[in-house]
Amino acid sequence: MFFRTILWLGVALLLQACSSTPGKRISVAVETYPPDLPVVTRAEWGWQPLERTLPEHEISRVTIHHGGVEVGEEKDIVAYLKNLQSWSRSEKGWIDIPYHYIIDLQGKIYEARPLAYPGDTNTSYDPRGHALINVIGNYEVQKIQPAQVDALARLSAWLIARYELGLDALASHRDYAPGETVCPGADLYRLLQDGSLKRLVSVYLGK
Ligand SMILES: [Zn+2]
Numbered sequence: 001m002f003f004r005t006i007l008w009l010g011v012a013l014l015l016q017a018c019s020s021t022p023g024k025r026i027s028v029a030v031e032t033y034p035p036d037l038p039v040v041t042r043a044e045w046g047w048q049p050l051e052r053t054l055p056e057h058e059i060s061r062v063t064i065h066h067g068g069v070e071v072g073e074e075k076d077i078v079a080y081l082k083n084l085q086s087w088s089r090s091e092k093g094w095i096d097i098p099y100h101y102i103i104d105l106q107g108k109i110y111e112a113r114p115l116a117y118p119g120d121t122n123t124s125y126d127p128r129g130h131a132l133i134n135v136i137g138n139y140e141v142q143k144i145q146p147a148q149v150d151a152l153a154r155l156s157a158w159l160i161a162r163y164e165l166g167l168d169a170l171a172s173h174r175d176y177a178p179g180e181t182v183c184p185g186a187d188l189y190r191l192l193q194d195g196s197l198k199r200l201v202s203v204y205l206g207k
Helices: 002-019 077-090 146-162 186-193 196-205
Strands: 061-066 101-103 109-111 130-135 170-172
Touching (some): 061 146, 101 146, 130 146, 146 196, 170 186
Parallel strands (some): 061 130
Antiparallel strands (some): 101 109
16 A cells, blocks of 8 residues: 555656646745635636746735626636636737736626736736726626625725725726726726725725
8 A cells, every 4th residue: 555655656746747847837926815805716716827927016006997898697707717818818918817806797706817916908007006906897888786896895905905005096997097998887987986985995994
């Protein structure tokens, strides 16, 4: 039994050595989240490790986006994330999904690009220093759901506390790219304009 174990260990090590290309798998920091912020981690949804990186940045803002494409309840979010990751890399030449977190229609939060690296954009603002949250859907035409607003507020509060920022760090894409985009869409932007999102973030910050 002992020798069989050793043999299997040897085979496993050999397979591991054959399958990894030195220098190709970049390890990234694993985040820990509080119990009231259930996040689907990169490992849980099958994210592919980075093949290259960007210079690291210091987070000073939390910036909200929407997907810009109307989606329904039937959306397979894991398939969507995997497609978005491969499209970002092969079509756009980006290191990864352009956002750090994705929120689905049910308010489930998924990790995407590691926070250490700045995101990407098709507009002209500089995403360095921004933690980017993307809510899938098009809120020019769809209504934002209460579970999504709750997830957005909890995640924003966690980021604000983690990086020791103020509530004024919370804004949306159109605030940084005026005239270039309607992102995050009228129904989501309304919550930033009327102060209700920041009020909810304050509650979760315990202020
Ligand atoms: Zn955007």
